[in-house]
Amino acid sequence: MATDKKPVxxxxxxxxxxxxxxxxxxTIYIMGRQYRVPETLTVMKAVEYAGYQYVRGCGCRGGICGxxxxxxxxxxxxxxxxxxxxxxxxxxxxxxxQLPFFPANRPDYDLDGMKGDLHAExxxxxxxxxxxxGCGTCTRTCPMDIDVMDYIALMKRGDLKGAAKKSFDCVMCxxxxxxxxxxxxQFTAAMFVRRLVGKYVLPRAEHLKKRVEEVVSGRYxxxxxxxxxxxxxxxxxxxxxREREPDMAEPGAWTPKDREHL
Amino acid sequence: xxxxTEELKGLIGKVESTRPARVEKAKRGEHFPSLTIKEREExxxxxxxxxxxxxxxxxxxxxxxxxxxxxxxxxxxxxxxxLDPDGINLGTSDYATDVLVIGxxxxxxxxxxxxxxxxxxxxxxxxxxxxxSNTVMAEGGMQAADQECDSPYFHYLDVIGGxxxxxxxxxxxxxxxxxxxxxxxxEEMGMMFDKLPDGRMKVRHxxxxxxxxxxxxxxxxxxxxxxxxxxxxxxxxDRIKVLEFSPAVELLTDKSGAVCGAVLYNLETKEYYVVKAxxxxxxxxxxxxxxxxxxxxxxxxxxTADGVVMAxxxxxxxxxxxSTQYHPTGAIYPEQNVGLxxxxxxxxxxxxxxxxxxxxxxxxxxxxxxxxxxxxxxCVDAGHGVVTPTARVGVWLDSPMIDMLxxxxxxxxxxxxxxxxxxxxNIDISKEPMLVYPTLHYQNxxxxxxxxxxTSLKGFFAAGEVTGGVHGKNRLMGNSLLDVLVFxxxxxxxxxxxxxxxxxxxxxxxxxxxKFHGExxxxxxxxxxxxxxxxxxxxxxxxxxxxxx
Ligand SMILES: Cc1cc2nc3c(=O)[nH]c(=O)nc-3n(C[C@H](O)[C@H](O)[C@H](O)COP(=O)(O)OP(=O)(O)OC[C@H]3O[C@@H](n4cnc5c(N)ncnc54)[C@H](O)[C@@H]3O)c2cc1C
Ligand code: SF4
Ligand code: SF4
Ligand code: FES
Numbered sequence: 001m002a003t004d005k006k007p008v009x010x011x012x013x014x015x016x017x018x019x020x021x022x023x024x025x026x027t028i029y030i031m032g033r034q035y036r037v038p039e040t041l042t043v044m045k046a047v048e049y050a051g052y053q054y055v056r057g058c059g060c061r062g063g064i065c066g067x068x069x070x071x072x073x074x075x076x077x078x079x080x081x082x083x084x085x086x087x088x089x090x091x092x093x094x095x096x097x098q099l100p101f102f103p104a105n106r107p108d109y110d111l112d113g114m115k116g117d118l119h120a121e122x123x124x125x126x127x128x129x130x131x132x133x134g135c136g137t138c139t140r141t142c143p144m145d146i147d148v149m150d151y152i153a154l155m156k157r158g159d160l161k162g163a164a165k166k167s168f169d170c171v172m173c174x175x176x177x178x179x180x181x182x183x184x185x186q187f188t189a190a191m192f193v194r195r196l197v198g199k200y201v202l203p204r205a206e207h208l209k210k211r212v213e214e215v216v217s218g219r220y221x222x223x224x225x226x227x228x229x230x231x232x233x234x235x236x237x238x239x240x241x242r243e244r245e246p247d248m249a250e251p252g253a254w255t256p257k258d259r260e261h262l
Numbered sequence: 263x264x265x266x267t268e269e270l271k272g273l274i275g276k277v278e279s280t281r282p283a284r285v286e287k288a289k290r291g292e293h294f295p296s297l298t299i300k301e302r303e304e305x306x307x308x309x310x311x312x313x314x315x316x317x318x319x320x321x322x323x324x325x326x327x328x329x330x331x332x333x334x335x336x337x338x339x340x341x342x343x344x345l346d347p348d349g350i351n352l353g354t355s356d357y358a359t360d361v362l363v364i365g366x367x368x369x370x371x372x373x374x375x376x377x378x379x380x381x382x383x384x385x386x387x388x389x390x391x392x393x394x395s396n397t398v399m400a401e402g403g404m405q406a407a408d409q410e411c412d413s414p415y416f417h418y419l420d421v422i423g424g425x426x427x428x429x430x431x432x433x434x435x436x437x438x439x440x441x442x443x444x445x446x447x448x449e450e451m452g453m454m455f456d457k458l459p460d461g462r463m464k465v466r467h468x469x470x471x472x473x474x475x476x477x478x479x480x481x482x483x484x485x486x487x488x489x490x491x492x493x494x495x496x497x498x499x500d501r502i503k504v505l506e507f508s509p510a511v512e513l514l515t516d517k518s519g520a521v522c523g524a525v526l527y528n529l530e531t532k533e534y535y536v537v538k539a540x541x542x543x544x545x546x547x548x549x550x551x552x553x554x555x556x557x558x559x560x561x562x563x564x565x566t567a568d569g570v571v572m573a574x575x576x577x578x579x580x581x582x583x584x585s586t587q588y589h590p591t592g593a594i595y596p597e598q599n600v601g602l603x604x605x606x607x608x609x610x611x612x613x614x615x616x617x618x619x620x621x622x623x624x625x626x627x628x629x630x631x632x633x634x635x636x637x638x639x640x641c642v643d644a645g646h647g648v649v650t651p652t653a654r655v656g657v658w659l660d661s662p663m664i665d666m667l668x669x670x671x672x673x674x675x676x677x678x679x680x681x682x683x684x685x686x687x688n689i690d691i692s693k694e695p696m697l698v699y700p701t702l703h704y705q706n707x708x709x710x711x712x713x714x715x716x717t718s719l720k721g722f723f724a725a726g727e728v729t730g731g732v733h734g735k736n737r738l739m740g741n742s743l744l745d746v747l748v749f750x751x752x753x754x755x756x757x758x759x760x761x762x763x764x765x766x767x768x769x770x771x772x773x774x775x776x777k778f779h780g781e782x783x784x785x786x787x788x789x790x791x792x793x794x795x796x797x798x799x800x801x802x803x804x805x806x807x808x809x810x811x
Contacts, residue, residue: 196451203461
């Protein structure tokens, strides 16, 4: 067993940055204005440390909502870089500008009405996708390391399933579209393609279809009513006694002893 | 190169030395014994933050007067309106609609789609962009009993047992009964679920489940749900109008006390708008950004309990608002990832929780509150926590076990987002474990509702994290995404029915606010803060001191 150590009280400071004693400070430029902030912060926390309170440009703070698209450069370096403010760590002499909003092209459509040639549907809804010039700017810009140019190429070719899988990690930050010389809104086209694939290309879950019928027939309403009317001790007993599906069982392979309540 | 310091690498050595034997045991299907119900109760009482007496306060006004809540919540329940109820012209409205939905996360968007489907117009007020929400952040998955070995009956037992039998039974029944319908609805809308080649849903266990019923879409389940719902809402622009950056700050009530609209506030122009509606659905989500007891949080930027505050002022009772879910595994290292949620899926795939000696000290899939209590106990009481360079304390989450159990590449395939988030700081989680500690995750309680999302006020419905009762005092993973969709849809349908029953929109007043302000005075509450909070402020003290206005 473990050796004894002194109990420790964890440090709880919410989401505010309290830099440790002697933290190294660096210079950054927020929209051109100079500030000093502790190193190792994300761009988002550095902006807040400088005193800003976000209205736009901040959502999940966890790299998944795409609200915080950011462009930056380092003083003296010609390269323009892009990232998510909540995921990118500040560096010395960084010049930061967030992209609070980007107008994307997104035509409305009726998903249920699409049954025939899916590639043709893409072509009529997003003709500009087929005008990609293959410059690769989008791929270089994407903060999720998605090969955007490639999913656009797969769309052009008609491999919609491939495009759906390749674009799956997209957080819809809009950075790719903001730089595309062919004026393509790659991420909205990808959203359309993923829904097409989810509905018309991926195989449907048969067990789900069956279960939906059973639910609609009212089969479970009765069983559930039984549980609701039961004495609390009896529900507790059922809970404690319930069987657990083994961890390593393949989905659909295991059968419980109590089959009456399936 | 590794992102861990030399000292931490030394401790990882201990984890590695015990790993082969632990993997062998796991392969044989053996796991660390779960606590008995009695032990659970004791662990919770002694170690869970909800059970501490410090940091709590008694509320002096409103329907839950006398109730004890976390200080941060109590302060807001006793807050005064941002508006001067006498200074607002309610005679003309800026918007008039059949149904007003407040909050555009999963619950709000599901409600809006349901209203549109019933042929009515819906206005959606939201604080940030459409979809900036807790919903988008959910990674692990969503429960529904759709496999042959499972049924809503067993799902019900898991939910109510996980909630320590404190849940409201009719809500649990609605939740588990509708679950397969929700999955089907999403499949119809083109959501890309994880499936086996024959179309069968790839399901797995979560903490406290008796059957594998966790559905997922990579480790972006919530993001996939949210973007599909949002995309469909945009296709329904004929019926659904969304106002972004325009949070609701107050409900409007008619002379009988029924809810008939809200006042919105444009965060950019600082202008207010009066919205008249025949019914209102509250779907503002949770309260993580109140940072209860200083805990970090996994929640999105707008999770500030606004809906609870507005509803409370209008006279709606709250349920279980004293109960908070701490997710057992929030990252504490590296510093940039602090508070970041490490999805329960990691444990669902077999990763164990270990102390500084590389030893297991609890079953990794206990219900969340119990798991959190176990970790706090191990660190604070037993002193077997791992200390980081910034003095945070936590335990190991042994993710490299996953590839050893399920084959090389599983971590990258099943947890792509987590993999990237650590790789960025030179930590390869398929080879090195993560450091974790409980983090503020979910508002268990909230507005009291019935199984159709109805509240004690006519014309007022609520759904999602803003409500209480579905999960009782503890929520199991994967039931909340389900909750927001089940009750979002139900509330949307019920609100439509209610709106259809009214020939015209009643005249709105702010009488309930005046009354509440009177109560505050009478209760002797001095200098109440203004609420709802809308956005948290993270400027450091030295800057705050010098800020004007
Ligand atoms: C990191 C994380 C991981 C999670 N993982 C899972 C999981 O794997 N499985 C699971 O089932 N659950 C999970 N959950 C829980 C689940 O995601 C949430 O409880 C659920 O999505 C809440 O949905 P909601 O619609 O009620 O609220 P939200 O999705 O938070 O939406 C609320 C919306 O209301 C808006 N709003 C707030 N205040 C106002 C106002 N005053 N006026 C207008 N709009 C306002 C917000 O901006 C937001 O858009 C997770 C939560 C988090 C944070
Ligand atoms: S594909 Fe485009 S919108 Fe999606 S994450 Fe990458 S840059 Fe952002
Ligand atoms: S930036 Fe535009 S044109 Fe260039 S590769 Fe990407 S999609 Fe094609
Ligand atoms: S705030 Fe959501 S991705 Fe950065």
